Amino acid sequence: MTERRNxxxxxxxxxxxxxxxLVLTVVELLRQLMxxxxxxxxxxxxxxxxxxxxxxxxxxxLEDRMAELRDRYGLRPEDxxxxxxxxxxxxxxx
Amino acid sequence: MTVVERRxxxxxxxxxxxxxxxxxxxxxxxxRIADVDLVRIDLNALISSVNExxxxxxxxxx
Amino acid sequence: xxxxxYVYAVxxxxxxxxxxxxxxxxxxxxxxxxxxxxxxxxxTVPEHEFTEEALRANLEDLDWLTATARAHQQVIDALTxxxxxxxxxxxxxxxxxxxVRSMIEARExxxxxxxxxxxxxxxWGVKVYVEKPPESSDDSSGAGRPPAKxxxxxxxxxxxxxxxxxxxxxxxxxxxxxxxxHATLSAFAEDxxxxxPQNSALSGATGQNVLNAAYLVPRADSEEFVELVDREKDxxxxxxxxxxxxxxxxxxxxxxxxxxGVES
Numbered sequence: 001m002t003e004r005r006n007x008x009x010x011x012x013x014x015x016x017x018x019x020x021x022l023v024l025t026v027v028e029l030l031r032q033l034m035x036x037x038x039x040x041x042x043x044x045x046x047x048x049x050x051x052x053x054x055x056x057x058x059x060x061x062l063e064d065r066m067a068e069l070r071d072r073y074g075l076r077p078e079d080x081x082x083x084x085x086x087x088x089x090x091x092x093x094x
Numbered sequence: 095m096t097v098v099e100r101r102x103x104x105x106x107x108x109x110x111x112x113x114x115x116x117x118x119x120x121x122x123x124x125x126r127i128a129d130v131d132l133v134r135i136d137l138n139a140l141i142s143s144v145n146e147x148x149x150x151x152x153x154x155x156x
Numbered sequence: 157x158x159x160x161x162y163v164y165a166v167x168x169x170x171x172x173x174x175x176x177x178x179x180x181x182x183x184x185x186x187x188x189x190x191x192x193x194x195x196x197x198x199x200t201v202p203e204h205e206f207t208e209e210a211l212r213a214n215l216e217d218l219d220w221l222t223a224t225a226r227a228h229q230q231v232i233d234a235l236t237x238x239x240x241x242x243x244x245x246x247x248x249x250x251x252x253x254x255x256v257r258s259m260i261e262a263r264e265x266x267x268x269x270x271x272x273x274x275x276x277x278x279x280w281g282v283k284v285y286v287e288k289p290p291e292s293s294d295d296s297s298g299a300g301r302p303p304a305k306x307x308x309x310x311x312x313x314x315x316x317x318x319x320x321x322x323x324x325x326x327x328x329x330x331x332x333x334x335x336x337x338h339a340t341l342s343a344f345a346e347d348x349x350x351x352x353p354q355n356s357a358l359s360g361a362t363g364q365n366v367l368n369a370a371y372l373v374p375r376a377d378s379e380e381f382v383e384l385v386d387r388e389k390d391x392x393x394x395x396x397x398x399x400x401x402x403x404x405x406x407x408x409x410x411x412x413x414x415x416x417g418v419e420s
Contacts, residue, residue: 039320042313049310056309059316089355103400106359107281108225110351110368111406112246113215 020073024066025080029091031066035059159200160207161250164231165241165404166260166267167195174234181227182206191257192264194271197235198256206249215247236404240275242267243406270410277372279408280381280401282341283354284367286330287394326394333392334367340388344381345371349407363396370407378402 038055041047047055070077082090162181169190180186184199204210214220228246235241250256260267306312342348354365373381382399389397 035316036320039313039316043317052313053309056306056312058309060306060309060312103229104359105222105225106354107400108229109221110281110354111243111370111403112225112228 017073017075020069021075021079022082024069024073024075025082025090028066028080031059031062032091034062158203160203161189161252161256162199162201162206163244163248163250163256163259164197164199164228165235165243166271167197167235167239167241168271169193169195170235170239172238174231174238178231178234179227180231181224186231189253189256191260194260194264194267196256196260197231197241198253199231201249206247211247211249232404232406236278240271240277241404242271242274242409243404244409266410270408273410274372274405274408276375277346277405277408278375278378278402279405280345280371280373280378280385280399281403282337282367282369282371282385283365283398283400284330284334284337285361285363285365285396285398286326287363287396329392330366330395333390333395337385337388337397338367338369341369341371341381341384344377344384345373347372347408351407361398370403372405372408375402 038059042052042055070080080091162184164181164186174186178185180199182199182201182205184201186197186199189196189198205214214224225246232241232243250259306315338348349370351368351370353368354361356362356364359365371381378401385397385399
C-alpha cells in the first residue's frame with residue numbers, strides 16, 4: 001500500500017514539533033505586525049529618539065529570540081506559515 | 095524567456111487548468127489539531143483589530 | 157460493463173486514430189463514445205477510486221493527483237494533435253455510457269458553441285514573477301559580505317524601513333509591468349483568463365508569482381504571440397516572465413470548467 005503524504009504521524013517528538021511550529025507561526029505573525037507598525041511610526045517621524053531606540057532594540061532582540069527558537073526545533077523561516085486556502089498564505093512568502 | 099517544452103510541463107501549471115479553484119497546498123502540518131478554521135477566525139479578528147483606531151502601544155507622539 | 161465513465165474531453169468526430177498507446181487515467185485506455193454527432197473521449201474507471209467520496213480523499217493525495225493529472229493531460233495532448241478538443245476538468249465522471257449520452261444531449265447546443273469557439277485555437281500561459289530584492293545594505297565593505305547587524309535600535313528600524321521601501325518599489329513596478337503586459341497580450345489574443353497566483357512551495361519557482369494568465373490564440377498566430385511576449389518582456393530588473401504552451405484550450409472551456417463530480 002502506498003504511503004500517503006501528510007499522513008498523521010503519532011511520534012511524540014513530531015507532535016511537539018508541529019505544535020511548536022503552529023505556535024511560532026502565530027508569534028511570527030505578531031512580530032511582523034508589530035514591526036510593520038513600528039517601522040511605519042518611525043517613518044512618519046512619530047516617535048522620540050528614545051522611543052525609536054527602545055522599540056528598535058526590542059524588535060531586534062525579538063528577532064534574535066525567534067531565530068533561536070526556530071533553530072532549537074530545526075525550523076527554517078519558511079516553515080512558519082499557514083495556508084489559509086482562499087485567503088492565501090498567512091505570512092508573506094518572501 | 096522560457097518556453098517550456100511539452101515533456102517538461104510543470105505540475106502546478108497543469109493543475110491550474112484541471113482543477114476548479116486552483117491548488118491549495120496544505121503545508122507540512124500533519125496534525126489536524128487547532129482546526130485551521132478556528133485559527134483563521136481568531137487571527138482575522140486579531141488582524142482587523144490592529145489598525146489606526148487601536149491605541150498605539152508606543153504611547154502618544156511627543 | 158461496470159465501472160464509472162471518466163470523460164476527458166468532447167470533440168467533433170475525427171478520422172485519424174490517437175497518436176500513441178495511451179494508458180489513460182487509472183490505466184484505462186480512452187475510447188470514443190459518439191452521440192448526436194459529438195464525441196466524448198472516455199475511460200472506464202473503478203468505482204472505488206472515483207465516487208465523490210473517494211475523489212475527495214484522492215484529490216488531496218499528491219501522488220494520486222499527479223499520476224491522474226499527467227495521464228489526463230496525455231490524452232488531451234494526443235487529441236490536440238488530431239482535433240481541437242473541449243477539455244473537461246479533472247475527474248469529470250458519469251455513472252455509465254447512458255449518463256454520458258444524457259450529458260451530451262442536455263448540453264448539445266452549448267458544447268457545439270464552445271467547440272466552434274475553440275476550433276483551431278490554442279492556449280498560451282504567461283506568468284510574471286517578482287524576484288527577491290537584493291538585501292539593502294549600508295555596509296560599504298563591498299560585495300560578498302553579509303550585511304552587518306544593526307548597531308542600535310534606531311539603526312534596526314532604519315534598515316527595516318529601507319528594506320520595506322525597496323520591496324514596495326519592486327512591487328509597484330511589477331504591478332505596473334504586469335498590467336501593461338496583460339493589456340498588450342489581451343489585445344492580441346482572442347480571449348484571456350486569470351488564474352490564481354501560484355504557490356511557490358508547490359511550483360518550486362523562485363520569487364513570487366504576480367500574474368498567472370492564459371491567452372486564447374489561433375494556432376496560426378502562435379509564433380507572433382510568442383514574439384510579442386518576447387518583445388514586451390523588457391529586461392526589467394527583479395521581474396521574470398515565463399511562457400508555457402501551447403496548451404489545449406483548458407482555461408476557455410467555459411461552463412465545462414466548473415466543478416466536476418459524479419453525475420447520474
